Amino acid sequence: MNIFLIFPMRRCFPRAIYVAPLVFAMGLNVPLSASDQRLSDYVDGESLSDWHQLRNRINQAAATEYPEIERLILAQLEFAGERSPQAVRLICELLGRVGGTKSVDALQPYLLDPVTSDYARIALEAIPDAKALKLLQKSLPDASESVAPGIISSIAAKQDSRSIPVLIKAAKKRKALTIPVLSALGCYADSTAVMGILNLLGDDTLEGDCEPDSVAFVAQESLSRIAESAARQGETELAHVALRRVSEAFPGSLAVRADLKSTSKNALDYLDGIMSGHSDLSPTAARIEARNLIPGERSFENGFFDLSVEERIVYLNQMGAVTDERFVPLIVKSLGDAEIAVRIEAARAAANYSDASLVKPLLELAKGSGEDAGAANYGLKRMGRGSGKVDAEIIRVAKTGGDVISKTAWTMAATRGVPEAIDTLFGRLVGSDPEDYKVAFSILNQSVDGQHIPEIAKAMRTVEDEGKRRQFGRLILSAVSGLSSQVSYPLFAQAMRENGLESDPVFISLLPRIGGRDAWIRLSELAVSENQEISRSATATLLKTATTLKQPEAAFALVNLISWTSDADARKAGFDALLGMAGEVRMRGNEREELQNAMKGLPLGTADLQKLKCFWFPEDILINEMPEPDLDAEGFQSLFDGKTLDGWKAVDGTARYVVDNGAILGTCDPESRHNSFLITERDDYSDFVFTCEFKWEVFSNSGVQFRSGPDPDTGLVHGYQAEMDASQRAWTAGIYGEKFEGWIYGLAGDLHAERRNAVRLGDWNRLTIMADGDTLRTWLNGVPMGICHDDRRQSGYFGLQIHAGHQGQVRWRNLEVLELGQP
Amino acid sequence: MYRRTFLKRVASASTLLGFPTIIPSSVLGRNGLIPPSEKVVFGSIGLGLQGVGNTSLLIRHPRVQLVALCDVSRRSPYHGYEHDQLKGLEPAAEQLGGKYDLYEDFRELLARDDIDAITTATPDHWHAYIGIAAVRAGKDVYAEKPLTRTIAEGIRLRDEVSRHGRIWQTGSWQRSRGEFQRAAEMVANGFIGKVSEVHIGVPPNEAIEPLASQPVPEGFNWDRWLGPAPYAPYHPYRTFTTWRFVSDYSAGKIADWGAHHIDAAHWALGYNLSGPVEVVVDEVAWPTDGFFDQPTLFSLTYTYPNGERIKVSDQYRKGIEFIGEDDRRIFVTRGHIESTPASLLREPIPLDGKRVYAFDGDHTGDFVDAIYNRSRTAADIEIAHRTNTACLLGEIAYRTGRKIRWDVQSESIIEDEEAARLTRRAHRAPWSVV
Secondary structure, three states: OOOOOOOOOOOOOOOOOOHHHHEEEOOOOOOOOHHHOOHHHOOOOOOOHHHHHHHHHHHHOOHHHHHHHHHHHHHHHHHOOOOOHHHHHHHHHHHHHHOOHHHHHHHHHHHOOOOOHHHHHHHHHHOOOHHHHHHHHHHHHHOOOOOHHHHHHHHHHOOOHHHHHHHHHHHHHOHHHHHHHHHHHOOOOOHHHHHHHHHHHOOHHHHOOOOOOOHHHHHHHHHHHHHHHHHHOOOHHHHHHHHHHHHHHOOOOOOOOOHHHHHOOHHHHHHHHHHHOOOOOOHHHHHHHHHHOOOOOOOOHHHHOOOOHHHHHHHHHHHHHHOOHHHHHHHHHHHOOOOHHHHHHHHHHHOOOOOHHHHHHHHHHHOOOOHHHHHHHHHHHHOOOOOHHHHHHHHHHHHHOOHHHHHHHHHHHHHOOOHHHHHHHHHHHOOOOHHHHHHHHHHHHHHOOHHHHHHHHHHHHOOOOHHHHHHHHHHHHHHHOOOOHHHHHHHHHHHHHHOOOOOOHHHHHHHHHHOOHHHHHHHHHHHOOOOHHHHHHHHHHHHHHHHHHOOHHHHHHHHHHHHHOOOHHHHHHHHHHHHHHOOOOOOOOOHHHHHHHHHHOOOOOHHHHHHHHHHHOHHHOOOOOOOOOOOOOOOOEEOOOOOOOOOEEEEEOOOEEEEEOOEEEEEOOOOOOOOEEEEEOOOOEOOEEEEEEEEEEEOOEEEEEEEEEEOOOOOOEEEEEEEEEOOOOOOOOOEEEEOOOEEEEOOOOHHHHHHHOOOOOOOOEEEEEEEEOOEEEEEEOOEEEEEEEOOOOOOEEEEEEEOOOOOOEEEEEEEEEEEOOOO | OHHHHHHHHHHHHHHOOOOOOOOOHHHOOHHHOOOOOOOEEEEEEOOOHHHHHHHHHHOOOOOEEEEEEEOOEOOOOOOOOOOOOOOOHHHHHHHHOOOOEEEOOHHHHHOOOOOOEEEEOOOHHHHHHHHHHHHHOOOEEEEOOOOOOOHHHHHHHHHHHHHOOOOEEEOOHHHHOHHHHHHHHHHHOOOOOOOOEEEEEOOOOOOOOOOOOOOOOOOEOHHHHHOOOOOOOOOHHHOOOHHHHOOOOOOOHHHHHHHHHHHHHHHHHOOOOOOOOEEEEEEEEEEOOOOOOOOOEEEEEEEOOOOOEEEEEOOOOEEEEEEOHHHOEEEEEOOEEEEEOHHHHHOOOOOOOOOOOOOOOOHHHHHHHHHHHOOOOOOOHHHHHHHHHHHHHHHHHHHHOOOEEEEOOOOEEOOOHHHHHHHOOOOOOOOOOO
16 A cells, blocks of 8 residues: 655654753753763764863853863863763863863874864863963974864964974975975065065965966965055065065066055065066056155056057046046046046946046946947946036036926936935926926836925825826835835825825735735725715725735735625635635735635635635645555445446536447547536445546546436535546645535645646546545545545445546546445 | 956956956957847856855856756755755756756866856855865856855955955845845934844754764765864754754854844944944853754844944844834834834835835846946955954854954954954865955
8 A cells, every 4th residue: 555655844863952951051050070080981973961061161261260170171081081072072172272281292192193282272272371382383293294284374363473483394394295395484574584485485386377276376475465564563674575575476476465555665566577577568657656655656648548448448447446536537538438448437437436527528438329428427326426516517507408408407406316306297287288297207206205295295286187197106116116115105105195195096006016915905995985986096006016916915905805894795705815815915924824814704604715725725634644444345346347337327518428448438528518427326325435436538627426316406426526637736636515515625735736637537546435524535546636624415326427628538547446334 | 158258357457556357348249239138157066055055046047057957965865954955966967957067176167268157055165265266266156155164264355355356245135035135224314213232032952862973975075064174973953954063064053143243233324334343142051962063042232433232142133123212213123123113114215315226026136236236245255254254253262252343444352362262263274264
């Protein structure tokens, strides 16, 4: 028997958390003695409570108590001869916290052992005692190649420049240690380290490439680090020595970086030297570059416009970075350059300035449509944020410039949030000139934000035209874009209320787009307003947007509508919309629970409530976890002899049922007006296990009826159906109520994802149904599928469905039933 | 080919002066116009739950091209990721849905000179090493928070990123969200008067019973997962998302959530580039067994230069509450902001008011823009370093039980040599960061 296990969707890996008995509250003083601690015997997987006790003791101790605790821990280290590396790790971590001279001695044997060396360093790197550094230095010559790099890094971490000769000596002796030592030397802002690096480089390594982790690369990095930290500490002499060395050792080097700026005058000579050998720049450019570093000696004008396009781009880039007003004339001139690339770079550089003379040329550029216009817009937007000068200049151009540049300037002023621009544009918006309106609208649409909502609402009040008001609605949406709904809704609602627009159709249509719980609640309130026009408009908006926006708030609004409305059509439409959203709404926090509770109280029939539950919360519904009943058990009776349709009759539709090759073959009649069924003549099966095999010849919807009978009104087949679903939805063996109530147990959602794979479309499938009292269950190919508790029909016939439609052909065979509770 | 060569040239010429390199987009293609095919080429390192999430957000950006993935697990059932969803490098590649070069060793990925930028999401103990290696290789970096495991690593990483002039974005994405920007601007513009206290609610750490180690699963490079952390035998609980509860790999929830919430408080109060002057522990409880060793309960009080106090505890409502004058308050958490009185929320920021860095919604998009503009990101390196330092000072406070005093200028602990030991940790060779 195939037992099919489905894991719940939560983490399968349970976290064993039992905080209560395991925590150690602060202030509880646990006595500790060496004799009752056996941390040194620690074997992986055993209790770590001894370690935690010691650690907790340290966490509470004053620094003066550390020597005493150190003594206890060291007793652990000595306690047993044989000890696991993991015990050493745990002890070293504690010694790192409290250790001193005594610990250094005790750790010595562990430092050179490749298994424990890293552990010993955890303690030795942390222990501030001078002996710890001495031990590290002393051990380095004897350290194996696997252990030595770690020791070097721990020595460097101590930042004691007296270690430099030890490091250099170690690298000289063993070439394999060159890179770790070169890297370590970068930690010392000390001239000995500079000499050491150059000494280690020798002559032969200079040819080496500059890939990361190469000797040349690491050396450059370390020299740059030294220059940088020296400059930061005000030791300019050392910084420039480091830089000179790096420039001599690496003539084409990139290692001279930001450090140079801070090392001032001395850098100039060396830079000149570097530049003249630099392959990427012309000598003129190099000299300009060098002069640029010295405040007061910038002489870019001399020769700047003689440079190549690419070089000018690089300099404009730097002008943007250094922001010196003396560059402004160069940038202004470059904004009118013949080369688009130069214009773009100039515009980007301008972004970092706040000089009014840049405004007009930028606006000239921005009114175009090329990429330089984009850069100019970027420059204008960014430049001189909060600078009155720049804003005033933009407004001046807006007022006095020609049509095109004026529009560009107004746009920019509005984008920058200049109050005067906004006021002017709002004035034009409600004015009478249609051209002014169009321009003002398109500018405002790009530049309004949350704070402008009251103004937009105020302007809206004065406008009669419905179409225009809708456009104002668009402005509001632009204004709130980027605000979270918690912020935007109150702003929006208050502005509309203050202007008497609370029930305006535009207000209603915007509510879902503003979003947030309050907006949706308001919408559902309006949907049941006594004013019919408002109610109709709000209901339509709610139904339309809820299903497209698929937000949890929308679902709540629909729930409100269904519970509050007295209009049956609206309730039905709300219900359909709510059903349509199921499975597509991402709920957060306790929304799920809230919605579940809200749905429970809806004024709907049981069947509809069940349907909602099935669609919305499929994981809450029952799961069939019972293994498929034993089909070889005694007592099964065949319902089909393999040759004739004796005991069966066709009803309702006009599909054809014949016996073909030992199976019942049902074929769809496209003309049939009803679903067709081949039903058993006996119609009193109540508690049973039913099983059959089926196979689609032509895919269509189908199913097996059970406990079914004629509908009292129409006479059509009425009752439970084990679904056969050839569509992608794959709900085969779900439980459906034919002419009854629709889906009783669907297979929606992640919970059933694996089950839905059970169906075999091109092959025979085994369908088993068990009806026992009020419990109905199904299995498909041995996998437990549907389950429900439903006793509205307690007995009836079986039926094989061929659905009305264009096509469909299905085979059934081996139809058997075992009646329960029978002797 | 032309593009790469030229990029290098421009880069080399301008890094000469150490200014941020603005690559003029116009010189990337023919005729001075940027062809649509020009993209930032990315590699992604660390493909657990967070790494795959970040990367899939990133590749939605039209200017991004992802070419390489790196992880220490190829395909195995137990290796450090969410059980049902991700099982290593190959499944991540399938989920991201493209053809990528796969690497186990991040150094090979970083050595590719066609890669401009990386995104990385590893356990905290790897952050500093990979970050430094990446900027040294000339990559711009989107890195998961917390910034580093120790304060010393943070200082070193900050220095390296700025020295190499690379663009850095930290995964403190609340900085790119409207509700947090709104809260920061309301506080910065005095909506609630002078802030006296901030209450930050964070979840607690967990404890676990003693567990015996297990064999390392096939396809999982445990030694490389450990990297700079001390060697310890493998157990799946050391990986998964529970590595946060082991101090060898992480400072636990204070760093995990502090990187979001303390960060938000720094932002609002104007301490982006400085930090606390004092931290004390008010309450702490520790596990008494098992290899999880972070406090199962803690509350901390930070004091800032202008006298504000930030209290962090698992007892507070999860989020950040700013308490101002006359009982005016602002509470903000993901997707929700509220104020007392409620009307404060409706007040606009004055036109001449203080504005924070505003970039709504797309934290990874902000990074991509910054790569193009060579501009600063929402959660730049220095900001992230200062936030992370504050979190780690909290860790030191509860590990020593003492008042920790901090000098924000020299970035050192004042007069407590024993506490200062906890500002650094020795690394396992050869993964040192000194």
